[in-house]
Amino acid sequence: MVANVLACLFIFAAISSSVAYDPDPLQDLCVADLKSKIKVNGFVCKDDAEVTAADFTFAGLAAPALINNSFGSNVTTANVMQVPGLNTLGVSLARIDYAPGGLNPPHTHPRATETIFTLEGELFVGFITTADKLISKTIKEGEIFVFPRGLVHFQKNVGDKPASVISGFNGQLPGTQVVATSLFAASPPVPDDVLEIAFQVDGKVVDEIKANLAPKK
Numbered sequence: 001m002v003a004n005v006l007a008c009l010f011i012f013a014a015i016s017s018s019v020a021y022d023p024d025p026l027q028d029l030c031v032a033d034l035k036s037k038i039k040v041n042g043f044v045c046k047d048d049a050e051v052t053a054a055d056f057t058f059a060g061l062a063a064p065a066l067i068n069n070s071f072g073s074n075v076t077t078a079n080v081m082q083v084p085g086l087n088t089l090g091v092s093l094a095r096i097d098y099a100p101g102g103l104n105p106p107h108t109h110p111r112a113t114e115t116i117f118t119l120e121g122e123l124f125v126g127f128i129t130t131a132d133k134l135i136s137k138t139i140k141e142g143e144i145f146v147f148p149r150g151l152v153h154f155q156k157n158v159g160d161k162p163a164s165v166i167s168g169f170n171g172q173l174p175g176t177q178v179v180a181t182s183l184f185a186a187s188p189p190v191p192d193d194v195l196e197i198a199f200q201v202d203g204k205v206v207d208e209i210k211a212n213l214a215p216k217k
Contacts (some may be wrong), residue, residue, distance in 0.1 A: 003010045004097075005180050013163050022091075023123075023200050024112055025087075025088040026088060027045075027049060027089075028049070028137045029045075030042075030043075030045040030087050030088045031045060031046040031050075031051045031055045031056075031084045031085050031087060032044070032045075032046065032079065032084035032085075032086075032087035033045060033046040033047075033084075034084060035075065038087070040101040041170070042086045042087060042088060043084075044079065046056050046084065049055070051085075052079045052212065053092060053125060054082070055084045056083065056085035057083070058078050058082050058083045059076055059164065060076050060078060060095075061076055061093065061095040064162065064164060065095070065097045065205065067097060067098070067099050067102065067118065070212075071101040071102065071103050071104070071105055072098060072099040072100075072101055072102025072103060072156075072157070073086070073096060073097065073103060073155075074096070074097050074100070075095070075096050075104065075176075076092060076094060076095045076096075076097075077092070077093075077094045078092060078093040078095070079092035079093075079094070079169075079172060079173050079174065080172040080173050081093065081173065082149060082187065086172045087170070087172060089166070089167050089172060090170055090171060090172060090173070091169065091170060091172065092112075092169045092171060092172050093166060093167060093168055094166070094167040094172065095164065095165070095166055095167070096116070096164065096165050096167060097162065097164045098121065098123070098155070098156075098157035098162065098163040098164065099156055099157065100159065100160050100162065101157060101158075102156070102157045102160060102163075102186065103154065103155070103156045103157075103158075104154060104155045104156075105153055105154060105178055105179070105180060106152050106153065106154045106175060106178070106179045106180070107126075107152065107153070107154070107176055107178040107179060108150055108151065108153070108177050108179070109147070109149065109150070109153050109169065109171075109174040109175055109176060109177075110149075110150055110177060111171045111174050111175045112144070112149055112169040112170050112171030112174035112175075113147065113148055113149040113169070113170050114147040114148075114153075114166075114167050114168070114169055115144055115145070115146050115167065115168045115169075115176070116139075116144060116155070116165040116166070116167045117142075117143075117144050117163060117165060117166045117167075118141050118143050118144070118146060118162075118163070118164075118166070119141065119164045119166060119185045119198075120141050120156055120161075120162070121136060121141070121156055121159050121161060121162060121163020121164060122139070122140050122157070122158055122159035122163065123138065123140075123155050123156060123159075123163055123165070124136065124137075124138050124141050124155070124156045124158045125137060125138075125139055125145045125147075125153070125155045125156075125169075126153060126154060127147045127152060127153035127154075128151060128152045128153070129151065130151075133196075134187050136159065144189055152179060154162045162169070169174070169201065170216075175188045180213060181211070183195060183198075184206070184213045185210065185211050185213040185214060185215065189210070192207075207216070
């Protein structure tokens with residue numbers, strides 16, 4: 001298992017180095033100063049004297065995450081926000097865990113292509129092109145699947161046991177926009193008449209969906 005993961009990460013690193021969307025670094029290190037109030041396209045560099053090994057490590061992907069939502073999945077990110085040393089390097093990772101039947105709902109990553117490597121379980125995965133064509137496949141342990149940058153995609157656990165994947169991105173902060181919550185749980189809200197016309201449903205359906213997707217208090 002570990003050997004497979006390492007092989008996957010090596011392949012991802014080789015690919016991402018040639019197709020990264022983030023700018024190439026102009027110095028050895030630019031560890032993100034997450035406390036700085038200065039806004040740039042990326043993050044301000046921390047003073048070299050303050051850089052430590054802790055800026056380049058993260059243990060959060062080692063174990064399955066607690067799944068306590070209605071989708072039945074949980075994403076643990078390892079991007080520049082958790083690993084400041086990734087700033088300007090154009091890569092990041094995530095771990096996704098799924099309960100049996102769990103879904104990582106349709107979403108996009110506006111700033112990166114994603115490659116997933118299946119650690120365990122069986123997943124039905126796919127993305128939709130701008131021509132509305134679904135490209136999909138069922139993948140199992142040891143297999144990978146690629147989701148092109150910006151396209152709507154999803155993963156669903158179709159097995160009767162928990163599943164998990166490691167995701168690789170060619171961006172330090174890929175961003176995630178879940179289609180349903182972006183439209184039905186935005187703040188301020190998208191006008192109901194816009195949603196009614198777009199989805200060809202009446203106001204009662206829109207209200208029900210909004211109620212289901214509203215943040216839990």
